[in-house]
Amino acid sequence: MNMPRSISLRPFILGAAAAAFSLVVLGRAQAGGSHHFPPVVDPLVKEECGSCHLAFAPSMLPASSWQRMMVNLKDHFGDDASLDPAVAAKITDYLVTNAGDRGGQRYGDKLLRGVTSDRPPLRITELPKWVREHRKVPDWEWKHKEVRTRANCTACHVDAAKGYYDD
Amino acid sequence: MTLNPSLSALLGCIAILSLPAAALAGTREDQLAAYATAARAADPAFAGFSPARGKILHTRSFAGGKPDTPACTSCHGSEPRGAGRTPAGKAVEPMALSASPSRYTDPAKVEKWFKRNCNEVLGRECAPLEKGDWLSFMLGQ
Structure with missing residues (x-):
C-alpha cells in the first residue's frame, strides 16, 4: 500500500x-538582476533626449542629478541642447518621477551605491559602480570607430535601447 | 431638408481628417515663405533661394564652430540621401526629403535644429537666407 x-x-x-x-x-x-533599467517610454522624452544619444534610463541617476542637468541645457556637456521651457519642465518631471532614488529605485539602487547627494553627478559614466563595472574595457575599445564615446552604450550593449545591459 | 445624422457625422470626420493633411502639405512652403520674407527684410535685393548655395552651405567647412563638427556633413554624412551619425553614435535619418518624406513638417522642430546646429558648426545662428537656401536644397534632393 x-x-x-x-x-x-x-x-x-x-x-x-x-x-x-x-x-x-x-x-x-x-x-533584471542589477543590469535592467527600464527604457524611456514617454514619446516627448524619447524624442528630445534620444535624438543625439540613447535616451538614458531615468533610473540611472538620482532625481537631484536630473534637476541639475535640466536647468543647464544650454551647455549640455558642451553642446547646446536648449529646449522650450514648457517642454523642459515636462521632461524634468518624467525624469525626476522615475529617477533611481524615486520611482525607479528598485532598478537604480545598486548603480547609485556610493553616490553622495551633496554634489549630484551629471555623468552616468562617472558613477562609482559604472566605473567598476567597466574597468576591464581596454582603451582601444573605447576608441574604436563604432564606440568613440562612453555615452554610446548600444555599441556594446546591443539591447541597451530595451533596457538590458547584461553583456 | 436635414442630413441623416450618420451622414453628417461621416462628413464631419472627413472634414477633420483632411485638415492635418492639408496643413502638412503647406507647412514646408509656408516656412520657406517666412524665411523669404525675413531674407527680403534683411536685404531688399534678395532674389530667391538657391539650392546650389544650400549645397555649398551643407558641405563646406567652417572655422567658427566646434572643432569636432566643422561641417553639417560631420554628422549628417556627405550624401544627403544617406543616413548620418551623431558623435554619441546615434543614427540620423537622411536629410533629403526624397529619402525621409516625413521631414520638415514641424516648423518649430526645424527652427530648433537650425539654432543648435548652426551654433555648433558655424559658431553663430544662421541667417534666414542661409536657412532658406539649405532647406530648398534638401527639399529638392
Whole structure:
C-alpha cells in the first residue's frame, strides 16, 4: 500500500521543483538582476533626449542629478541642447518621477551605491559602480570607430535601447 | 431638408481628417515663405533661394564652430540621401526629403535644429537666407 503512494508523489515533487526553478529564473529576469533599467517610454522624452544619444534610463541617476542637468541645457556637456521651457519642465518631471532614488529605485539602487547627494553627478559614466563595472574595457575599445564615446552604450550593449545591459 | 445624422457625422470626420493633411502639405512652403520674407527684410535685393548655395552651405567647412563638427556633413554624412551619425553614435535619418518624406513638417522642430546646429558648426545662428537656401536644397534632393 505504501509503494504506489510514494510513486504517485514523484511527479508532484518534480513538478514543484520545476515550478520553483522557473519562479526563481523568471523572478530574476523580471527584476533584471542589477543590469535592467527600464527604457524611456514617454514619446516627448524619447524624442528630445534620444535624438543625439540613447535616451538614458531615468533610473540611472538620482532625481537631484536630473534637476541639475535640466536647468543647464544650454551647455549640455558642451553642446547646446536648449529646449522650450514648457517642454523642459515636462521632461524634468518624467525624469525626476522615475529617477533611481524615486520611482525607479528598485532598478537604480545598486548603480547609485556610493553616490553622495551633496554634489549630484551629471555623468552616468562617472558613477562609482559604472566605473567598476567597466574597468576591464581596454582603451582601444573605447576608441574604436563604432564606440568613440562612453555615452554610446548600444555599441556594446546591443539591447541597451530595451533596457538590458547584461553583456 | 436635414442630413441623416450618420451622414453628417461621416462628413464631419472627413472634414477633420483632411485638415492635418492639408496643413502638412503647406507647412514646408509656408516656412520657406517666412524665411523669404525675413531674407527680403534683411536685404531688399534678395532674389530667391538657391539650392546650389544650400549645397555649398551643407558641405563646406567652417572655422567658427566646434572643432569636432566643422561641417553639417560631420554628422549628417556627405550624401544627403544617406543616413548620418551623431558623435554619441546615434543614427540620423537622411536629410533629403526624397529619402525621409516625413521631414520638415514641424516648423518649430526645424527652427530648433537650425539654432543648435548652426551654433555648433558655424559658431553663430544662421541667417534666414542661409536657412532658406539649405532647406530648398534638401527639399529638392
